[in-house]
Amino acid sequence: MVVLSQLALEPFSVIKTCKPIGLFSEIPVIDLTDPHAKTLIIKACEEFGFFKLVNHGVPMEVMTQLEALATNFFHLPQPEKDKAGPPDPFGYGNKKIGPNGDVGWVEYLLLNTNPQISSQKTFIFRENPQIFRSVVEDYIKAVKRMAFEVLELMADGLEIESRNVFSRLLRDDKSDSCFRLNHYPPCSELQALSGGNLIGGNLVGFGEHTDPQIISVLRSNNTSGLQICLKEGTWVSVPPDQTSFFINVGDALQVMTNGRFRSVKHRVLADPLKPRISMIFFGGPPLSEKIAPLPSLMAEGEGSLYKEFTWLEYKRSAYKSRLADYRLGLFEKTAGNDVVTSYFRKN
Numbered sequence: 001m002v003v004l005s006q007l008a009l010e011p012f013s014v015i016k017t018c019k020p021i022g023l024f025s026e027i028p029v030i031d032l033t034d035p036h037a038k039t040l041i042i043k044a045c046e047e048f049g050f051f052k053l054v055n056h057g058v059p060m061e062v063m064t065q066l067e068a069l070a071t072n073f074f075h076l077p078q079p080e081k082d083k084a085g086p087p088d089p090f091g092y093g094n095k096k097i098g099p100n101g102d103v104g105w106v107e108y109l110l111l112n113t114n115p116q117i118s119s120q121k122t123f124i125f126r127e128n129p130q131i132f133r134s135v136v137e138d139y140i141k142a143v144k145r146m147a148f149e150v151l152e153l154m155a156d157g158l159e160i161e162s163r164n165v166f167s168r169l170l171r172d173d174k175s176d177s178c179f180r181l182n183h184y185p186p187c188s189e190l191q192a193l194s195g196g197n198l199i200g201g202n203l204v205g206f207g208e209h210t211d212p213q214i215i216s217v218l219r220s221n222n223t224s225g226l227q228i229c230l231k232e233g234t235w236v237s238v239p240p241d242q243t244s245f246f247i248n249v250g251d252a253l254q255v256m257t258n259g260r261f262r263s264v265k266h267r268v269l270a271d272p273l274k275p276r277i278s279m280i281f282f283g284g285p286p287l288s289e290k291i292a293p294l295p296s297l298m299a300e301g302e303g304s305l306y307k308e309f310t311w312l313e314y315k316r317s318a319y320k321s322r323l324a325d326y327r328l329g330l331f332e333k334t335a336g337n338d339v340v341t342s343y344f345r346k347n
Contacts, residue, residue, distance in 0.1 A: 023224070024236035030247075031055045032149065038157035041150065045257075049249035049264035050228050053150070056245055058142045063219055063242070066139045066181075067277055069132050074107060074183040074277075084109065090178075097206065102323045105205045105270040109181040113140055113281070114174070140179055143217050143245075143281045144170065150247060151215060151283075158257070160296055166253070169214060169285035176284040176311060177213070182206070183277055184225060187270035205268040205276070209323040212314060213284040214256075216248035220278035229265040251328050252285065252314070255306045258293035263328070287312040307331050 028044035028051040030037055044051035073081070085092035087110055094107040151166035170177060184205040205225060219242070220226070226238040226246070238246065254263040268276070285291070292308035309331055318327050 023239045024228075025239070027052050027238055029054060032057065032146070038153040041153055042157035045154065045249050045253075045261040047262075048228070048230070049254075049262035050266075051247055052241065053146070053245045053247055054243075056146050057149075058139075058146055058245070060243065062135075062139050062142055063279075066135050066279060067221060069135055070109070070181045070183070070277055070279070071275075073109070073132075073181075074275075081107070097323060098319065100320070100322050102207055104207060104268075105184055105187055105203045106268070107183050107185075111136065111179045111181075113144075113177045113179050136179070139279070140281060143219075144283075146245070147215060147217050147281065147283055158260075158297060160294065165294065166214060166256070169289060170283040172286050172289075174286040174288075176287050176315070178282050178284070180280045180282065181277070182268075182280070183275065184223075184268060184270050185275055186273050188272055199269060202269040202272070205270040207323040208265055208267040210263040210265050210327070211248055211250040211282060212252065212318040212327065213250040213282045214252045215250055215283045217281040217283070218246040218248065218278060219244075219280075220276060223271050223274045223276040225268045225271055225276045226278075227267050227269065231262070235267075250282075251318075252291050252311065254328065255291050255331070256294055256297075258298055258302070259305050260297060284315075285311045287315070303333070305333060307333055 028040065028048060030040050030044065030051050031054050033055045034040065041051065081092050081094075083092075085094070087093045090110050090112050092107070092109055095103050095105075097104050097106075147170060148167040151170065152163045155163040155165050155167075164171075169175065182205075187203045187205075208229065218226075220240060222240050222242045224237060224240045226240070227235045228238060229235050248266065249261045249263050251263045254261050268278075270276070287310065289311045290308055291311055291314065293304045293306060298304070306328070314327075314331070317330055321327050
């Protein structure tokens with residue numbers, strides 16, 4: 001996920017891509033209460049960079065309450081929603097994805113999860129802004145606890161002595177984490193045919209990308225649309241499950257594991273009949289945190305695949321890119337990367 005800004009919807013161009021297949025039945029399912037969860041998580045992160053989490057401990061009423069409030073907000077008249085935008089970077093945005101020409105059939109609220117930073121305009125709603133704030137905070141608190149546990153199980157499964165090696169970055173008071181509510185309105189055939197990013201007759205809600213952060217925690221309503229890209233390049237559709245969470249490995253975690261974990265490429269297609277609401281917690285480290293492969297995960301004689309960089313450097317780099325760009329390529333240990341890394345340190 002990169003920071004978005006609101007602009008008017010522009011004409012789309014047709015995307016050329018491999019034909020996606022139907023719902024994928026082999027998505028790894030991890031039971032958080034399973035004594036073997038840590039081993040299964042490692043396998044899922046290596047093979048897919050993605051898994052479904054069940055028995056996660058987040059109360060269903062917390063999820064459904066936030067979904068209902070988000071639905072109410074996105075159903076407000078456009079002038080009312082616009083009062084919560086444009087994003088700075090937090091707030092309401094519509095259609096425009098980043099500053100580099102990406103567009104999608106989506107509107108969203110991007111919220112900060114750091115209590116040290118306040119963005120009041122996000123809560124300019126017609127009624128009960130404090131209720132909305134309270135529900136969002138309850139949801140984020142519950143999801144953070146779950147994310148900490150998942151990251152610590154990852155460390156256990158990797159046999160890292162300090163089991164908080166990943167989770168401490170999200171627990172930090174200066175953690176650069178954020179939370180996003182996405183709304184993909186139904187897209188009829190007429191709307192799709194009038195112009196758009198088309199894949200198999202569907203309009204692209206959010207184009208293909210990887211998430212730059214450490215980990216992403218996704219929950220959606222029961223509308224399909226999410227797709228992930230397998231290692232061989234095939235796009236598969238993830239069956240929706242409104243009772244569960246889906247965990248994405250992010251770019252930063254791929255670097256910290258020296259490529260052992262895979263940052264999953266994913267996208268969202270709009271449904272022709274049903275709206276899709278998704279809520280994503282993006283767990284990011286502090287801006288000054290140095291990101292590099294962990295020495296304990298490298299075998300004797302194995303070299304680092306990536307140059308060391310700070311999260312701020314990588315965030316700036318990602319913001320300057322297009323969604324589908326391979327952002328980690330700029331920080332791989334290949335010829336010429338010293339110049340690129342030096343550029344991002346200065347800008």
